[in-house]
Amino acid sequence: MPKVVSNLWFAEEAREAVEFYVSIIPNSRIGRTTILPAETPSGPPGSVELIEFTLGDQAFLAMKAGPLDSFNHSFSIAILLESQVEIDRVWDAFLANGGTPEACGWLRDRWGLSWQIVPRVLSEMIADSDRERAKRVTEVMLGMVKIDVAALEKAFNG
Template identity: 90%
Template sequence: MPKVVSNLWFAEQAREAVEFYVSVIPDSRIGSTTILPAETPSGPPGSVELVEFTLGDQAFLAMKAGPLDSFNHSFSIAVLLDSQAEIDRIWDAFLANGGTPEACGWLKDRWGLSWQIVPRKLGEMIANSDRERAKRVTEVMLGMVKIDLAALEKAFKG
Protein backbone atom coordinates (compact mmCIF):
# COMPACT_ATOMS: atom_id res chain seq x y z
CA MET A 1 0.00 0.00 0.00
CA PRO A 2 1.54 3.36 -0.95
CA LYS A 3 1.97 6.08 1.63
CA VAL A 4 0.99 9.63 0.67
CA VAL A 5 2.81 12.50 2.39
CA SER A 6 2.18 16.23 1.92
CA ASN A 7 5.44 18.11 1.46
CA LEU A 8 5.74 21.67 2.78
CA TRP A 9 8.68 23.78 1.52
CA PHE A 10 9.82 26.44 3.98
CA ALA A 11 12.45 29.04 3.15
CA GLU A 12 13.54 28.95 6.82
CA GLN A 13 12.25 27.81 10.20
CA ALA A 14 10.76 24.48 9.10
CA ARG A 15 11.66 22.85 12.43
CA GLU A 16 10.21 25.79 14.40
CA ALA A 17 6.96 25.59 12.40
CA VAL A 18 6.67 21.83 12.92
CA GLU A 19 7.31 22.14 16.66
CA PHE A 20 4.53 24.71 16.87
CA TYR A 21 2.08 22.61 14.81
CA VAL A 22 2.57 19.45 16.88
CA SER A 23 2.26 21.44 20.12
CA VAL A 24 -1.17 22.76 19.07
CA ILE A 25 -2.80 19.93 17.09
CA PRO A 26 -3.80 16.92 19.24
CA ASP A 27 -2.37 13.48 18.46
CA SER A 28 0.60 14.91 16.58
CA ARG A 29 4.28 14.10 16.69
CA ILE A 30 7.64 14.78 15.09
CA GLY A 31 9.37 11.83 13.44
CA SER A 32 12.85 11.84 11.99
CA THR A 33 14.94 14.83 10.98
CA THR A 34 17.49 14.59 8.18
CA ILE A 35 20.13 17.12 7.17
CA LEU A 36 21.14 16.58 3.54
CA PRO A 37 24.91 15.93 3.45
CA ALA A 38 25.40 16.96 -0.18
CA GLU A 39 25.32 20.24 -2.04
CA THR A 40 21.88 20.93 -3.50
CA PRO A 41 20.43 23.63 -5.77
CA SER A 42 19.34 25.29 -2.49
CA GLY A 43 22.82 25.52 -1.03
CA PRO A 44 25.89 23.82 0.41
CA PRO A 45 25.92 20.53 2.34
CA GLY A 46 23.85 20.87 5.50
CA SER A 47 21.66 23.70 4.20
CA VAL A 48 18.60 21.52 3.56
CA GLU A 49 16.73 20.00 6.49
CA LEU A 50 13.85 17.50 6.23
CA VAL A 51 11.47 17.01 9.17
CA GLU A 52 8.92 14.20 9.09
CA PHE A 53 5.84 14.80 11.23
CA THR A 54 2.25 13.73 11.72
CA LEU A 55 -0.74 15.95 12.48
CA GLY A 56 -3.61 13.81 13.70
CA ASP A 57 -3.48 10.92 11.24
CA GLN A 58 -1.94 12.87 8.32
CA ALA A 59 1.73 12.51 7.39
CA PHE A 60 3.78 15.54 6.33
CA LEU A 61 7.34 16.38 5.41
CA ALA A 62 8.64 19.89 6.14
CA MET A 63 11.66 20.93 4.15
CA LYS A 64 13.82 23.94 4.97
CA ALA A 65 15.50 24.64 1.67
CA GLY A 66 15.66 28.39 1.11
CA PRO A 67 13.24 30.62 -0.77
CA LEU A 68 11.26 29.24 -3.69
CA ASP A 69 7.49 29.59 -4.01
CA SER A 70 5.40 31.08 -1.22
CA PHE A 71 2.50 29.21 0.30
CA ASN A 72 -0.90 30.29 -1.04
CA HIS A 73 -4.59 29.43 -0.66
CA SER A 74 -4.43 26.64 -3.23
CA PHE A 75 -3.17 24.39 -0.42
CA SER A 76 -4.49 24.48 3.13
CA ILE A 77 -4.60 22.18 6.10
CA ALA A 78 -8.08 21.63 7.52
CA VAL A 79 -8.34 20.76 11.20
CA LEU A 80 -11.76 19.24 11.86
CA LEU A 81 -12.80 19.64 15.49
CA ASP A 82 -15.68 18.50 17.68
CA SER A 83 -16.20 21.45 20.02
CA GLN A 84 -16.09 25.23 20.19
CA ALA A 85 -13.50 24.95 22.96
CA GLU A 86 -11.16 23.07 20.58
CA ILE A 87 -11.80 25.60 17.81
CA ASP A 88 -11.09 28.49 20.16
CA ARG A 89 -7.92 26.94 21.61
CA ILE A 90 -6.33 26.16 18.26
CA TRP A 91 -7.49 29.40 16.59
CA ASP A 92 -6.16 31.48 19.48
CA ALA A 93 -2.84 29.60 19.53
CA PHE A 94 -2.25 30.34 15.83
CA LEU A 95 -3.11 34.02 16.26
CA ALA A 96 -0.90 34.32 19.37
CA ASN A 97 1.96 32.85 17.32
CA GLY A 98 1.71 35.52 14.61
CA GLY A 99 -1.14 34.11 12.51
CA THR A 100 -3.62 36.27 10.62
CA PRO A 101 -7.38 35.60 10.65
CA GLU A 102 -9.20 35.32 7.36
CA ALA A 103 -12.80 34.47 6.44
CA CYS A 104 -14.88 31.35 7.07
CA GLY A 105 -12.60 29.70 9.62
CA TRP A 106 -9.44 30.23 7.57
CA LEU A 107 -6.24 31.76 8.87
CA LYS A 108 -2.65 32.07 7.72
CA ASP A 109 0.08 31.08 10.13
CA ARG A 110 3.19 33.21 10.56
CA TRP A 111 4.97 31.20 7.84
CA GLY A 112 2.19 31.93 5.34
CA LEU A 113 0.58 28.47 5.35
CA SER A 114 -3.24 28.48 5.17
CA TRP A 115 -5.29 26.58 7.74
CA GLN A 116 -9.01 25.89 8.12
CA ILE A 117 -10.00 25.57 11.78
CA VAL A 118 -13.52 24.22 11.49
CA PRO A 119 -16.02 21.96 13.23
CA ARG A 120 -16.33 18.43 11.88
CA LYS A 121 -20.12 19.00 11.76
CA LEU A 122 -19.78 21.81 9.22
CA GLY A 123 -19.19 19.42 6.33
CA GLU A 124 -22.15 17.30 7.39
CA MET A 125 -24.45 20.32 7.66
CA ILE A 126 -23.43 21.75 4.28
CA ALA A 127 -23.84 18.35 2.61
CA ASN A 128 -27.24 17.71 4.21
CA SER A 129 -29.93 16.52 1.82
CA ASP A 130 -32.23 19.31 3.08
CA ARG A 131 -30.73 21.97 0.84
CA GLU A 132 -32.54 24.82 2.63
CA ARG A 133 -30.84 23.88 5.90
CA ALA A 134 -27.52 23.57 4.10
CA LYS A 135 -28.03 26.99 2.51
CA ARG A 136 -28.75 28.64 5.88
CA VAL A 137 -25.59 27.15 7.38
CA THR A 138 -23.51 28.20 4.38
CA GLU A 139 -24.82 31.77 4.49
CA VAL A 140 -24.08 32.07 8.22
CA MET A 141 -20.61 30.53 7.79
CA LEU A 142 -19.78 32.96 4.97
CA GLY A 143 -20.29 35.87 7.39
CA MET A 144 -17.85 34.51 9.98
CA VAL A 145 -14.15 34.91 10.53
CA LYS A 146 -13.60 32.40 13.37
CA ILE A 147 -16.26 29.71 13.22
CA ASP A 148 -19.03 29.84 15.84
CA LEU A 149 -20.38 26.30 16.10
CA ALA A 150 -23.49 27.31 18.09
CA ALA A 151 -24.47 29.85 15.40
CA LEU A 152 -24.06 27.19 12.69
CA GLU A 153 -26.18 24.71 14.66
CA LYS A 154 -28.86 27.37 15.19
CA ALA A 155 -28.95 28.13 11.45
CA PHE A 156 -29.15 24.40 10.71
CA LYS A 157 -32.15 23.96 13.01
CA GLY A 158 -33.86 26.98 11.52
Protein backbone atom coordinates in the same frame (compact mmCIF):
# COMPACT_ATOMS: atom_id res chain seq x y z
CA MET B 1 -0.26 0.13 0.20
CA PRO B 2 1.15 3.52 -0.81
CA LYS B 3 1.66 6.23 1.77
CA VAL B 4 0.72 9.77 0.80
CA VAL B 5 2.76 12.56 2.38
CA SER B 6 2.17 16.29 1.94
CA ASN B 7 5.41 18.24 1.53
CA LEU B 8 5.78 21.77 2.85
CA TRP B 9 8.72 23.89 1.62
CA PHE B 10 9.87 26.52 4.10
CA ALA B 11 12.49 29.15 3.31
CA GLU B 12 13.53 29.12 6.98
CA GLU B 13 12.12 28.09 10.35
CA ALA B 14 10.78 24.68 9.30
CA ARG B 15 11.73 23.23 12.70
CA GLU B 16 9.96 26.08 14.54
CA ALA B 17 6.82 25.65 12.42
CA VAL B 18 6.69 21.87 12.94
CA GLU B 19 7.25 22.18 16.69
CA PHE B 20 4.40 24.68 16.87
CA TYR B 21 2.02 22.55 14.80
CA VAL B 22 2.58 19.39 16.85
CA SER B 23 2.19 21.36 20.09
CA ILE B 24 -1.38 22.46 19.28
CA ILE B 25 -2.81 19.54 17.30
CA PRO B 26 -3.60 16.45 19.39
CA ASN B 27 -2.06 13.10 18.43
CA SER B 28 0.79 14.75 16.54
CA ARG B 29 4.49 14.03 16.64
CA ILE B 30 7.83 14.79 15.05
CA GLY B 31 9.61 11.85 13.46
CA ARG B 32 12.97 11.66 11.74
CA THR B 33 15.03 14.72 10.83
CA THR B 34 17.54 14.49 7.99
CA ILE B 35 20.16 17.03 6.98
CA LEU B 36 21.11 16.54 3.33
CA PRO B 37 24.85 15.83 3.14
CA ALA B 38 25.29 16.89 -0.48
CA GLU B 39 25.18 20.20 -2.31
CA THR B 40 21.70 20.94 -3.67
CA PRO B 41 20.27 23.68 -5.89
CA SER B 42 19.23 25.31 -2.58
CA GLY B 43 22.73 25.45 -1.11
CA PRO B 44 25.83 23.71 0.20
CA PRO B 45 25.90 20.42 2.10
CA GLY B 46 23.97 20.72 5.35
CA SER B 47 21.77 23.61 4.19
CA VAL B 48 18.64 21.53 3.52
CA GLU B 49 16.77 19.99 6.46
CA LEU B 50 13.93 17.46 6.11
CA ILE B 51 11.57 16.93 9.05
CA GLU B 52 9.04 14.11 9.02
CA PHE B 53 5.99 14.74 11.19
CA THR B 54 2.40 13.68 11.70
CA LEU B 55 -0.58 15.90 12.48
CA GLY B 56 -3.43 13.75 13.75
CA ASP B 57 -3.25 10.86 11.32
CA GLN B 58 -1.81 12.79 8.34
CA ALA B 59 1.85 12.48 7.36
CA PHE B 60 3.85 15.55 6.34
CA LEU B 61 7.39 16.43 5.41
CA ALA B 62 8.71 19.90 6.16
CA MET B 63 11.71 21.01 4.17
CA LYS B 64 13.86 23.98 5.08
CA ALA B 65 15.55 24.75 1.79
CA GLY B 66 15.67 28.51 1.26
CA PRO B 67 13.24 30.70 -0.65
CA LEU B 68 11.34 29.34 -3.64
CA ASP B 69 7.57 29.78 -3.91
CA SER B 70 5.42 31.19 -1.14
CA PHE B 71 2.52 29.26 0.32
CA ASN B 72 -0.86 30.34 -1.06
CA HIS B 73 -4.55 29.46 -0.76
CA SER B 74 -4.21 26.68 -3.34
CA PHE B 75 -3.14 24.45 -0.47
CA SER B 76 -4.53 24.53 3.04
CA ILE B 77 -4.64 22.17 5.98
CA ALA B 78 -8.05 21.63 7.55
CA ILE B 79 -8.30 20.73 11.21
CA LEU B 80 -11.69 19.17 11.90
CA LEU B 81 -12.54 19.64 15.56
CA GLU B 82 -15.34 18.39 17.79
CA SER B 83 -16.22 21.46 19.87
CA GLN B 84 -16.15 25.22 20.12
CA VAL B 85 -13.66 24.90 22.97
CA GLU B 86 -11.23 23.05 20.67
CA ILE B 87 -11.81 25.55 17.84
CA ASP B 88 -11.12 28.46 20.20
CA ARG B 89 -7.96 26.84 21.60
CA VAL B 90 -6.42 26.08 18.21
CA TRP B 91 -7.54 29.38 16.62
CA ASP B 92 -6.19 31.42 19.53
CA ALA B 93 -2.88 29.52 19.50
CA PHE B 94 -2.35 30.35 15.82
CA LEU B 95 -3.18 34.03 16.37
CA ALA B 96 -0.93 34.25 19.45
CA ASN B 97 1.89 32.83 17.33
CA GLY B 98 1.61 35.52 14.63
CA GLY B 99 -1.26 34.11 12.56
CA THR B 100 -3.73 36.26 10.66
CA PRO B 101 -7.47 35.55 10.62
CA GLU B 102 -9.27 35.25 7.31
CA ALA B 103 -12.86 34.44 6.34
CA CYS B 104 -14.91 31.27 6.94
CA GLY B 105 -12.68 29.66 9.55
CA TRP B 106 -9.49 30.16 7.56
CA LEU B 107 -6.34 31.73 8.88
CA ARG B 108 -2.78 32.10 7.70
CA ASP B 109 0.03 31.17 10.07
CA ARG B 110 3.15 33.28 10.54
CA TRP B 111 4.95 31.22 7.87
CA GLY B 112 2.21 31.93 5.32
CA LEU B 113 0.55 28.49 5.35
CA SER B 114 -3.27 28.50 5.16
CA TRP B 115 -5.33 26.56 7.69
CA GLN B 116 -9.04 25.86 8.06
CA ILE B 117 -10.09 25.56 11.71
CA VAL B 118 -13.58 24.08 11.48
CA PRO B 119 -15.99 21.81 13.34
CA ARG B 120 -16.23 18.29 11.97
CA VAL B 121 -20.04 18.68 11.83
CA LEU B 122 -19.84 21.56 9.31
CA SER B 123 -19.30 19.28 6.31
CA GLU B 124 -22.30 17.19 7.39
CA MET B 125 -24.46 20.29 7.71
CA ILE B 126 -23.60 21.72 4.29
CA ALA B 127 -24.09 18.31 2.65
CA ASP B 128 -27.47 17.77 4.33
CA SER B 129 -30.19 16.43 2.02
CA ASP B 130 -32.44 19.30 3.14
CA ARG B 131 -30.86 21.87 0.84
CA GLU B 132 -32.62 24.78 2.59
CA ARG B 133 -30.94 23.83 5.90
CA ALA B 134 -27.61 23.47 4.09
CA LYS B 135 -28.09 26.87 2.47
CA ARG B 136 -28.80 28.58 5.82
CA VAL B 137 -25.66 27.08 7.35
CA THR B 138 -23.55 28.02 4.34
CA GLU B 139 -24.81 31.61 4.37
CA VAL B 140 -24.08 31.96 8.10
CA MET B 141 -20.63 30.37 7.72
CA LEU B 142 -19.75 32.72 4.85
CA GLY B 143 -20.29 35.68 7.19
CA MET B 144 -17.91 34.37 9.85
CA VAL B 145 -14.22 34.80 10.47
CA LYS B 146 -13.70 32.30 13.32
CA ILE B 147 -16.36 29.59 13.18
CA ASP B 148 -19.12 29.82 15.79
CA VAL B 149 -20.61 26.32 16.24
CA ALA B 150 -23.70 27.57 18.10
CA ALA B 151 -24.55 29.98 15.27
CA LEU B 152 -24.15 27.17 12.71
CA GLU B 153 -26.42 24.88 14.75
CA LYS B 154 -29.01 27.64 15.10
CA ALA B 155 -29.02 28.21 11.33
CA PHE B 156 -29.18 24.46 10.69
CA ASN B 157 -32.13 23.97 13.02
CA GLY B 158 -33.98 26.97 11.62
